[in-house]
Amino acid sequence: MDNALNLFVRSIFSDNMIFAYFLGMCSYLAVSKNVKTSAGLGVAVTFVLIVTLPVNYLLQKYVLGPNALVEGLDLSYLSFILFIAVIAAIVQLVEMIVEKYSPSLYASLGIFLPLIAVNCAIMGGSLFMQQRIGLPATDAKAITGLGDAFFYALGSGIGWFMAIVCLAGIREKMEYNDVPKPLQGLGITFITVGLMALAFMCFSGLSF
Amino acid sequence: MLSQKTKDTLLGPLNANNPVVVQILGICSALAVTVQLKPALVMGIAVTIIVAMSNVIVSLIRNTIPMRVRIIVQLVVVAALVTLVSEVLKAFAYDVAMQLSVYLGLIITNCILMGRLEAFAMTNNAWDSLLDGLGNGLGYAIILVIVAFVRELFGSGQLLGLPIFPESWYAAGYENNGMMLMPAMALILVGCVIWAHRAYNERKQK
Numbered sequence: 132m133d134n135a136l137n138l139f140v141r142s143i144f145s146d147n148m149i150f151a152y153f154l155g156m157c158s159y160l161a162v163s164k165n166v167k168t169s170a171g172l173g174v175a176v177t178f179v180l181i182v183t184l185p186v187n188y189l190l191q192k193y194v195l196g197p198n199a200l201v202e203g204l205d206l207s208y209l210s211f212i213l214f215i216a217v218i219a220a221i222v223q224l225v226e227m228i229v230e231k232y233s234p235s236l237y238a239s240l241g242i243f244l245p246l247i248a249v250n251c252a253i254m255g256g257s258l259f260m261q262q263r264i265g266l267p268a269t270d271a272k273a274i275t276g277l278g279d280a281f282f283y284a285l286g287s288g289i290g291w292f293m294a295i296v297c298l299a300g301i302r303e304k305m306e307y308n309d310v311p312k313p314l315q316g317l318g319i320t321f322i323t324v325g326l327m328a329l330a331f332m333c334f335s336g337l338s339f
Numbered sequence: 340m341l342s343q344k345t346k347d348t349l350l351g352p353l354n355a356n357n358p359v360v361v362q363i364l365g366i367c368s369a370l371a372v373t374v375q376l377k378p379a380l381v382m383g384i385a386v387t388i389i390v391a392m393s394n395v396i397v398s399l400i401r402n403t404i405p406m407r408v409r410i411i412v413q414l415v416v417v418a419a420l421v422t423l424v425s426e427v428l429k430a431f432a433y434d435v436a437m438q439l440s441v442y443l444g445l446i447i448t449n450c451i452l453m454g455r456l457e458a459f460a461m462t463n464n465a466w467d468s469l470l471d472g473l474g475n476g477l478g479y480a481i482i483l484v485i486v487a488f489v490r491e492l493f494g495s496g497q498l499l500g501l502p503i504f505p506e507s508w509y510a511a512g513y514e515n516n517g518m519m520l521m522p523a524m525a526l527i528l529v530g531c532v533i534w535a536h537r538a539y540n541e542r543k544q545k
Binding site for chain 2: 150151152153154155156157160161208209210211212215216219220245246248249250251253254255258259262311312313314317318319320321322324325326328329332
């Protein structure tokens with residue numbers, strides 16, 4: 132648990148889901164055309180992350196891990212199927228909640244809400260968590276408890292939220308720029324994200 | 340030999356309808372595994388096999404899947420195939436599997452898979468779906484190989500781990516460009532590939 136603050140800050144800046152691991156790129160590029168929608172998607176991704184990651188942590192710790200369920204049994208090879216099932220179920224739940232309480236957000240997110248289930252950031256968060264459980268407790272990246280898992284998820288979500296809102300802001304301004312024709316749209320967006328990733332690299336090595 | 344439609348299904352995704360640079364699907368892994376050529380090749384092959392097989396399976400059972408739960412059914416099919424491929428890789432190419440780390444598991448959430456299943460396999464027969472899956476997988480692999488080729492050649496002066504530039508070049512002051520190994524360069528390179536692809540195709544249309 133003492134590692135929680137460190138994990139939280141690192142996952143926002145130096146281990147940012149987008150700039151360091153390219154996770155969740157598809158919806159990141161497709162929904163970042165205006166700030167309001169992208170903020171909505173950012174919140175939805177953060178929420179799904181902080182719900183699914185601790186659930187998958189418990190699953191990994193008490194069911195799938197080596198010697199967890201029965202002595203001498205390692206069910207890790209089932210983790211892909213179980214993690215994705217948990218994620219798909221929770222996304223379905225979030226979809227129903229958003230539809231009921233915020234129809235305008237539901238309409239603007241459109242197809243991307245159910246597609247959060249196949250957002251790499253969510254699955255990637257769970258798979259990184261599975262890797263980090265195995266690390267020795269002294270490692271700055273180790274996840275040793277449920278609290279760690281929660282703060283790692285929260286940090287990753289906030290990092291993703293920040294990245295998509297920043298890009299949306301830049302793209303809104305870029306509408307008025309004179310970009311070479313074949314580069315317009317996605318070409319220039321990729322290069323923008325590349326430059327943002329370079330800027331974020333100055334945070335690497337950050338720790339508490 | 341092959342009818343025009345079959346040819347389009349198989350070869351369209353290689354260039355004109357490329358899943359990565361035109362439809363912008365499956366970007367995450369395309370960027371992350373391209374530091375070296377070898378993992379990029381393995382990833383390309385793995386994705387091709389999984390897209391083709393999941394397309395066939397979903398196409399065979401498409402009439403029995405209830406519409407409301409189709410995404411979960413598709414995900415389970417894909418997850419089972421990915422688990423198989425990752426176990427095989429761990430058994431026969433352990434070091435590459437370790438290099439790919441989580442990105443191997445992330446094939447499950449690769450948008451190319453879900454995109455093809457939704458857009459093609461749910462409405463077409465098994466043979467067409469197989470061709471479509473192969474075409475899209477190869478279209479993905481081509482982009483991976485191009486980006487990995489540039490990054491490994493200029494980033495570490497090697498291809499598939501073999502040194503390319505002679506020692507005398509280094510003695511004369513040539514240096515590897517460490518920036519190519521950074522994550523940011525993958526994004527910028529893909530941006531440039533999109534640029535070149537669009538510029539080329541536009542000229543061809545004229």
